[in-house]
Amino acid sequence: MRVLIIGGDAAGMTAATRIRAGAPDAEVVVVEMGRFTSYSACGIPFVVSGQVGGGVERLVARTPDRHREAGIDVRMHHEALAIDVAAGEVEVLDHHAGAVRRIGYDELLIATGGMAIRPELPGIDLPFVHGVQTLEDAETLLAVAEQGCHRTVVVGGGYIGLELAEAFLERGCVSTVVEKGTHPLGLLDRDLGEQVTEAMRAHGIDVRVGVDVTGFERGSVATSDGDVPADLVVLGIGVAPRSSLAKEAGITLGARESIRVDDRQRTSASGVWAAGDCCESTHRVTGAPVHIALGTLANKQGRVAGINIAGGDLRMPPVLGTAVTKLCNLEVGITGVTAGVAEQAGIDAVAVTVETTTKAGYMPDSSSMTVRMAVERGTGRVLGAQILGGPGAAKRIDTVATAITAGMTAADVVDLDLAYAPPFSSVWDPVAIAAREALKVI
Amino acid sequence: MRVLIIGGDAAGMTAATRIRAGAPDAEVVVVEMGRFTSYSACGIPFVVSGQVGGGVERLVARTPDRHREAGIDVRMHHEALAIDVAAGEVEVLDHHAGAVRRIGYDELLIATGGMAIRPELPGIDLPFVHGVQTLEDAETLLAVAEQGCHRTVVVGGGYIGLELAEAFLERGCVSTVVEKGTHPLGLLDRDLGEQVTEAMRAHGIDVRVGVDVTGFERGSVATSDGDVPADLVVLGIGVAPRSSLAKEAGITLGARESIRVDDRQRTSASGVWAAGDCCESTHRVTGAPVHIALGTLANKQGRVAGINIAGGDLRMPPVLGTAVTKLCNLEVGITGVTAGVAEQAGIDAVAVTVETTTKAGYMPDSSSMTVRMAVERGTGRVLGAQILGGPGAAKRIDTVATAITAGMTAADVVDLDLAYAPPFSSVWDPVAIAAREALKVI
Numbered sequence: 001m002r003v004l005i006i007g008g009d010a011a012g013m014t015a016a017t018r019i020r021a022g023a024p025d026a027e028v029v030v031v032e033m034g035r036f037t038s039y040s041a042c043g044i045p046f047v048v049s050g051q052v053g054g055g056v057e058r059l060v061a062r063t064p065d066r067h068r069e070a071g072i073d074v075r076m077h078h079e080a081l082a083i084d085v086a087a088g089e090v091e092v093l094d095h096h097a098g099a100v101r102r103i104g105y106d107e108l109l110i111a112t113g114g115m116a117i118r119p120e121l122p123g124i125d126l127p128f129v130h131g132v133q134t135l136e137d138a139e140t141l142l143a144v145a146e147q148g149c150h151r152t153v154v155v156g157g158g159y160i161g162l163e164l165a166e167a168f169l170e171r172g173c174v175s176t177v178v179e180k181g182t183h184p185l186g187l188l189d190r191d192l193g194e195q196v197t198e199a200m201r202a203h204g205i206d207v208r209v210g211v212d213v214t215g216f217e218r219g220s221v222a223t224s225d226g227d228v229p230a231d232l233v234v235l236g237i238g239v240a241p242r243s244s245l246a247k248e249a250g251i252t253l254g255a256r257e258s259i260r261v262d263d264r265q266r267t268s269a270s271g272v273w274a275a276g277d278c279c280e281s282t283h284r285v286t287g288a289p290v291h292i293a294l295g296t297l298a299n300k301q302g303r304v305a306g307i308n309i310a311g312g313d314l315r316m317p318p319v320l321g322t323a324v325t326k327l328c329n330l331e332v333g334i335t336g337v338t339a340g341v342a343e344q345a346g347i348d349a350v351a352v353t354v355e356t357t358t359k360a361g362y363m364p365d366s367s368s369m370t371v372r373m374a375v376e377r378g379t380g381r382v383l384g385a386q387i388l389g390g391p392g393a394a395k396r397i398d399t400v401a402t403a404i405t406a407g408m409t410a411a412d413v414v415d416l417d418l419a420y421a422p423p424f425s426s427v428w429d430p431v432a433i434a435a436r437e438a439l440k441v442i
Numbered sequence: 443m444r445v446l447i448i449g450g451d452a453a454g455m456t457a458a459t460r461i462r463a464g465a466p467d468a469e470v471v472v473v474e475m476g477r478f479t480s481y482s483a484c485g486i487p488f489v490v491s492g493q494v495g496g497g498v499e500r501l502v503a504r505t506p507d508r509h510r511e512a513g514i515d516v517r518m519h520h521e522a523l524a525i526d527v528a529a530g531e532v533e534v535l536d537h538h539a540g541a542v543r544r545i546g547y548d549e550l551l552i553a554t555g556g557m558a559i560r561p562e563l564p565g566i567d568l569p570f571v572h573g574v575q576t577l578e579d580a581e582t583l584l585a586v587a588e589q590g591c592h593r594t595v596v597v598g599g600g601y602i603g604l605e606l607a608e609a610f611l612e613r614g615c616v617s618t619v620v621e622k623g624t625h626p627l628g629l630l631d632r633d634l635g636e637q638v639t640e641a642m643r644a645h646g647i648d649v650r651v652g653v654d655v656t657g658f659e660r661g662s663v664a665t666s667d668g669d670v671p672a673d674l675v676v677l678g679i680g681v682a683p684r685s686s687l688a689k690e691a692g693i694t695l696g697a698r699e700s701i702r703v704d705d706r707q708r709t710s711a712s713g714v715w716a717a718g719d720c721c722e723s724t725h726r727v728t729g730a731p732v733h734i735a736l737g738t739l740a741n742k743q744g745r746v747a748g749i750n751i752a753g754g755d756l757r758m759p760p761v762l763g764t765a766v767t768k769l770c771n772l773e774v775g776i777t778g779v780t781a782g783v784a785e786q787a788g789i790d791a792v793a794v795t796v797e798t799t800t801k802a803g804y805m806p807d808s809s810s811m812t813v814r815m816a817v818e819r820g821t822g823r824v825l826g827a828q829i830l831g832g833p834g835a836a837k838r839i840d841t842v843a844t845a846i847t848a849g850m851t852a853a854d855v856v857d858l859d860l861a862y863a864p865p866f867s868s869v870w871d872p873v874a875i876a877a878r879e880a881l882k883v884i
Contacts (some may be wrong), residue, residue, distance in 0.1 A: 010869070043802060043864045051806060058804045075527060102526070159863075284859075295869050296862045317857040322863035333861055362500045392837065398860045398871070399840045405858055406848030415759040416847055417726075418840045419766035419775055420738045421484045421601075427737050428617060429840065 001026045003309055004105035006245070008032030009039060010295055010303035012111030012278025013062065016072045018306025026310070028071070031078035031092050036135040038062040044138040044296055045160060048145050049167035056138045056273025078380040083249035084109065085269045107271050107309050110246055110259060111302065111310055114239035114277030117156075123216030129233040132160050144232050145171045150369070152176070153221045153230040155213050159325045161236015162196075165205050166328055168232070176206040176228055177236075178213055178221065187321075189338055189351075192372065192386050196327055202326035240295040241278045248334045258291035263304035263315040273309060275301035284318035284404065285337045285383050286345035291295065291322045320384075322401045324394045333397030336384025336404050339374040348377040352437040356430040358392045360422035369393040371434040373410070380409035380442045385405045385434070392424065399431050410438035443468045445751055446532055446547035448522045448687070450474030451481060451774025452737055453744035454553030455504065458514045470513070471545065473520035473534050478577040480504040484737055486580040487602060490587050491609035498580045509669015525550065525691035529709045549713050549751050552688055552701060553744065556681035556719030556735045558778050561599075565658030571675040574602050586674050587613045594618070595663045595672040597655050599626025601767045604638075607647050608770055610674070618648040618670055619678075620655055620663065623724025629763075631780055631793075634814065634828050638769055645770035681735040683720045694720040700733035705757040707747035715751060717743035726760035726846065727779045728787035734763045762826075764843040766836045775839030778826025778846050781816040790819040794879040798872040800834045802864035811835040811874040815842070815852070819848070822851035822884045827876070834866065841873050852880035 003019050005012045008030045011318040016028050020339025030037075036056075043059040046052040053058075064074040079093040084091070089102045118124055131138055145168060152168040154161040169175040177184060177200070183193025183201070184207065197207045212224040221228045241258035252268035254260035259274040263268055264283070267274050276298035283290045297319055304316040322335040342349035351374045359366035369389025375382055385400040387393055403413050413435035420427050428436070445461050447454045450472045458470050472479075478498075485501040488494040489549025490560040494501075519537040526533070558573025560566055579724060583675070587610065588810025594610040596603040599621040611617040619626060626642070626649065639649045654666040662682055663670045683700035691749050694710035697702045697704035701716040703709055705724070709716050718740035725732045733777040739761055745757040764777040784791035793816045802807035829835055855877035862869050870878070 040802060040804070040864065040869070042862070042869075046805065046864055052804050053806075204776070280647075294862070296859065300857075300871055317859070320859040322859045323859045324863045324866050326863065326865045335859070335861070355843060360482060362482070362494050363488065364486060364495075392834070395510075395834065395837065395861060395866050396840070398838070398858075398873075399844050401859050401861070402841050402844040402848070405854075406844070406850065408844075408848065415742075417738065417759070417762040417764045417777070417839075417843050418763045419777070419837060419843070420484070421766045421768065422482065422488055423768045424766050424837050427482070427484075427741055431840075 001106045002104065003028050003107045003109065004103055005030040005109040005111055006090065007075060007113055007276065009111070009113055009276070010298040011305070012109065013038040013067060013108050014299050014302030015111065015306030015309065016067065017070065018303055019310045020071050022307060022310025022312055027073065029073045029075065031075050031080055031103070033077065033079040034134050034136055035076060036060055037064050037067055037074060040295070041133060042160070044132055044141070045163035047138060048141045048164060049170045056135045056142060059135060059138070060157050062197055063274055075305060080245055083245055083271060085251070088271065105271070107273065109305055109309065110272065110274040110278060111276045112242035112245060112278045115242050116235045117237045117240050118235060119237065121213060121215045125271040126216050126259055128219065128231060129235065130217055131235045132164060133239070134333040146295055149173050149232050152231045152232040152234065153178060153228050154234045154236045155221070156235065156237030157181070157184070157186060158236045158238050159323070159329050161234055162323065162327050164234050164236065165200070166203070169203070169205055174206070176208065178211050178223055178228065179207065179209045179238070180212055185332065186208070187334055188332070188386055189340070189372065192370065192388055195370070195388050196330060196332065199328050199330035202423070205328070239277060241291055243278050244266035244415070246274065255289045256291040260289070264308045265301055265316060273305045275305040281319040284320050285342065286347070288345060292319060294321065294323060299401070318403060320401050322397060324397060329390065331389055331391065331394035332387070333387040333394030335397050335401040337374060338384055338386065342383050347383065349374050349383055350377050350441050352434060352441055354430065354434045354437050356433055357426060358390050360426055363422050367391065371430045373434040373438055375410050375438045375442055377442050380411055380415060380438065382408055382410060395429050396429070410435040410442065414439065443472050443548045444546065445549045445551065447472045447544055447551040447553055447555035448459045448532065449555055449718065450516060451477040451553070451555055451718070452740040453647055455480040455509060456550065456741050457553065457717060457748030457751065458509065458552050458746030459512065460745055461752045462513055464749060464752025464754055469515065471515045471517065473517050473522055473545070475519065475521040476576050476578055477518060478502055479506050479509055479516060481577050482737070482841045483575060484602070486583070487605035487609040490583045490606060491581060491612045492580070496649060498577045498584060501577060503582070522687055525687055527691050527693070527714060530713065549715065551747055551751065552709070552714065552716040553718045554684035554687060557684050558677045559679045559682050560677060563655060563657045563737055565832070568658050568660065570660070570673060571677065573677045574606060576867070583676070591615050591674045593671050594674045594676065595620060595670050595675045596678045597663070598677065598679030599628060600680050601627070601676045601765065602853055603676055603736065604642070604769050605767065606676050606678065607642070608631055608645070611645070611647055618650065620653050620665055620670065621649065621651045622654055624651055627774065629776055630774070630828055631782070632815065634654070634812065634830055637830050638772060639775065639814070641770050641772035647770070681719060683733055685720050688716065692726065697731045698733040702731070707743055707758060715747045717747040723761040723797070726762050727784065728789070730787060734761060736763065736765060738764070761844060762843050765837060766839060771832065773833065773836035775829040775836035776827070777839050777843040779816060780826055784816055784825050789825065790814050791825055792819050792883050794876060794883055796872065796876045796879050797869060798875055800832050801866060805864050809833065811872055813872045815876040815880055817852050817880045817884055819884050822853055822880065824850055824852060824855060838873050852877040852884065856881065
């Protein structure tokens with residue numbers, strides 16, 4: 001059996017490793033168009049800021065050579081051009097040799113990942129406009145940061161863009177974020193997103209909201225708020241699935257053009273699987289198909305696909321989109337859905353908000369934190385939460401994610417036996433305080 | 443209706459507040475033998491160290507006057523001497539007036555709390571030997587710390603004793619811990635407890651294990667390892683329930699002489715309730731009655747008792763004993779049971795251990811952390827966990843506590859959608875990594 005995998009990052013290489021372990025007789029071939037395998041794209045801002053020294057290689061968890069030592073046939077600089085589902089073959093361009101070959105497969109895994117959304121604007125293809133998705137992108141940004149850029153503009157308010165705005169500020173740049181909507185981190189409710197704006201502004205980042213970018217020209221970004229000088233532009237609008245290969249092969253797409261998969265990561269084509277940022281997920285709360293590009297999910301999907309391809313039987317659980325980031329001095333955590341999103345999905349939802357502290361209030365390094373919890377009216381089922389605050393605030397989102405997964409109600413969360421000591425929490429954990437508040441309104 | 447409450451700290455005043463809210467016509471009388479109500483005993487080490495300035499009053503969440511303003515008849519320096527269940531009366535000594543009175547009740551809540559275990563050793567009643575339970579104790583310790591003590595000895599390896607050993611070290615004292623067993627924090631497995639010993643020693647605290655204290659005399663603690671000079675001794679062996687009043691009234695006691703209660707906090711005597719460190723709990727994992735003295739549980743039990751006394755219907759959930767502490771540079775979290783305790787309870791348990799990091803491994807301030815997870819063989823049901831590590835490690839215990847409460851298996855924990863970003867976690871959260879490891883052995 002030959003398994004062919006397109007894409008050598010989180011999903012692809014996790015699957016490859018699982019197949020190697022579960023099907024020792026299988027031939028596992030990975031084609032990767034870049035120079036790197038198994039890297040942490042989430043770490044790019046910390047390399048660019050200089051906080052993580054030693055170059056982008058520091059973000060590589062496992063090199064192609066180490067994968068080869070493990071028996072995986074990794075072919076770098078190999079770009080898949082087309083999938084022939086009927087023939088069971090993929091057309092691949094070997095950039096080194098400059099040759100196109102067809103590689104046959106018994107099972108194919110599409111793990112092509114995502115790509116920065118590039119709006120169709122004048123000048124979008126100018127060389128100073130960068131997406132941030134691969135380590136090759138990171139190398140470029142790091143080089144610019146080390147040369148000493150002067151003015152960077154981040155277009156959009158996604159996680160990695162905001163983190164890069166902070167990274168370039170730390171490098172001494174004038175750092176501007178231009179966001180079309182009312183607030184960065186569009187998944188947050190508006191008032192909470194405005195807390196992010198305030199925190200970033202207080203730190204020295206020029207966050208402009210309600211501003212449209214209309215084009216780029218050398219040294220400048222044109223916006224509805226006037227021209228902003230820039231010697232570097234980072235696209236932080238969001239991530240689109242790399243699904244064109246699948247689409248052209250006639251494979252069914254789903255939410256936001258991501259590749260539709262079942263809960264075993266099978267696509268609509270026989271023998272073809274997908275995993276990672278290129279594919280769809282099912283949302284645990286709404287039941288809806290969604291496209292959520294997160295490293296955590298890519299790893300899980302790769303594991304599920306790999307185990308199943310190797311003959312096992314594992315299902316990908318529905319997702320909550322749990323995510324966390326630290327922006328300037330503010331931690332932000334999110335899981336599940338907001339009350340607004342729940343309402344759109346036909347769930348009768350209500351949100352409660354508590355203002356509390358990360359530690360016992362009398363501790364000198366206690367800082368404020370906000371927990372907003374969305375629950376279903378009537379049943380009290382927990383639907384989601386947003387947490388903002390100082391050190392130690394945001395990772396509490398995991399408690400909520402676990403509670404939602406278990407189908408817990410607000411009353412169940414109040415009953416949880418959560419850890420307390422003054423350096424860690426108030427005696428009722430902020431998550432439980434939010435749940436108590438929810439009990440009053442459901 | 444008159445409700446009488448004995449004890450004005452967490453359990454008692456939480457209940458009083460709930461009764462006030464739920465039964466506006468009830469008379470609520472609280473007798474408290476000390477000078478303080480509603481305080482955080484867990485904060486004492488941080489006042490003693492000087493980290494929290496402003497004296498022990500900083501630990502008071504609500505003063506007697508504020509409770510009185512809320513309509514609660516709080517009587518300070520009133521010591522309950524005896525409960526007459528048949529007559530529905532409590533004999534109370536008013537230390538101010540020097541008079542003994544009988545106070546009748548329709549409902550009685552015993553919330554007498556706990557007391558430091560005082561072993562029967564020669565010299566145990568010498569004035570330099572202190573328990574740490576009340577703010578009055580805290581005032582004494584703070585006075586000694588501020589006067590500049592030279593040598594402190596903590597007897598026993600309980601949370602608060604260890605935290606005080608660190609507090610006195612910060613005050614410039616020579617600080618010694620004498621522990622009878624193999625390691626401090628006896629709930630931890632031995633090898634993990636030894637990590638605590640090492641961390642405290644590295645910080646400059648003289649931790650002596652396997653050493654018996656044989657007596658006290660002015661300026662010195664006699665031990666099986668020789669005499670240890672001391673101008674202050676703190677008893678940190680553990681907390682016993684203050685249940686003698688209940689016992690003398692013929693009320694049934696349970697685990698470790700704590701007051702037996704049902705899941706509504708009712709004792710064996712009609713119209714008599716108990717909550718807080720004086721009473722028993724039911725362990726969620728083993729189903730066994732246990733005595734666990736924690737502020738989190740005292741608050742929950744007080745809430746349940748108060749709501750029920752006021753005519754509501756709420757049940758106290760079984761407990762996990764989830765706890766967290768920070769000792770020197772090591773965070774420690776624990777929940778549920780160890781494999782050893784599970785085995786004693788007749789559960790076929792196995793433990794797995796993973797050594798991982800608090801953040802992405804490449805982050806410069808990432809530190810090591812250990813997760814040990816106990817699971818049931820066969821079913822994979824999660825039974826408990828111990829987490830040790832650097833900043834951000836221990837509060838993850840809440841994820842495990844939530845998973846245990848939901849009856850999750852190790853496979854369920856692997857499936858959890860937990861938050862990841864390089865400053866917070868590895869891409870698979872350490873808790874999920876431990877669960878993956880558990881899957882291999884069950």
